[in-house]
Amino acid sequence: MNAWLISSALIGYLLGSLPFGYLVTRANGIDIFKAGSGNPGSTNVRRVLGSKAGNTVLVLDILKGAAATAWPLLPMLAAPRPMVLELIGVVAAVIGHSFSIFTKFGGGKGVATAAGGLFVLIPLAGAIAGATWVVVFLAFRYVSLASILGAVAVITASWLLSYHVAISVIASVLGGFVILRHHENIKRLLNGTESKFAKKPPAQP
Numbered sequence: 494m495n496a497w498l499i500s501s502a503l504i505g506y507l508l509g510s511l512p513f514g515y516l517v518t519r520a521n522g523i524d525i526f527k528a529g530s531g532n533p534g535s536t537n538v539r540r541v542l543g544s545k546a547g548n549t550v551l552v553l554d555i556l557k558g559a560a561a562t563a564w565p566l567l568p569m570l571a572a573p574r575p576m577v578l579e580l581i582g583v584v585a586a587v588i589g590h591s592f593s594i595f596t597k598f599g600g601g602k603g604v605a606t607a608a609g610g611l612f613v614l615i616p617l618a619g620a621i622a623g624a625t626w627v628v629v630f631l632a633f634r635y636v637s638l639a640s641i642l643g644a645v646a647v648i649t650a651s652w653l654l655s656y657h658v659a660i661s662v663i664a665s666v667l668g669g670f671v672i673l674r675h676h677e678n679i680k681r682l683l684n685g686t687e688s689k690f691a692k693k694p695p696a697q698p
Contacts, residue, residue, distance in 0.1 A: 505561040505582035509589025534601035558609025561586035583610030602674040618650035634689040637678035644668035
């Protein structure tokens, strides 16, 4: 069992560490750590390069979180205690995304990667959090506020929907981690200086 636990942590971390925001922008001649807000997440990529690049990074970051969580469920592996391995995988993936070994331990806030893993673990709570994100974003145009309240929603839903206590604890830890990673955004929201999301204008011919 120890080998399975180590494998889940290692696979999760390495998948989470894949720096898609950095790779996509680097392919376009931009170092995302030196552009916009300096964050390699999909929101900053979208601001710097536009919706196509931003959406690509968003989907890839979601998928790596989902893959890191779901691989122990593959029937051919016959993994023991797959729920434990799933929980380790999603936590490791979020840590990897936020502190990537491939970018000198720089990384994003973990929202999309956590979402991918939580959709595998607790799809209904994940859907509630996703809906919360969309509603808040459309109402206020603050990605940070939408992400923070989405994290609150997934924590609340994970307990109210009576999932296994270990799952609710991990969902709470991940939600809390996402909120903590937004501490600077929270300060700006309270000060009224947080930037609203605006589409990148199309390039001039």
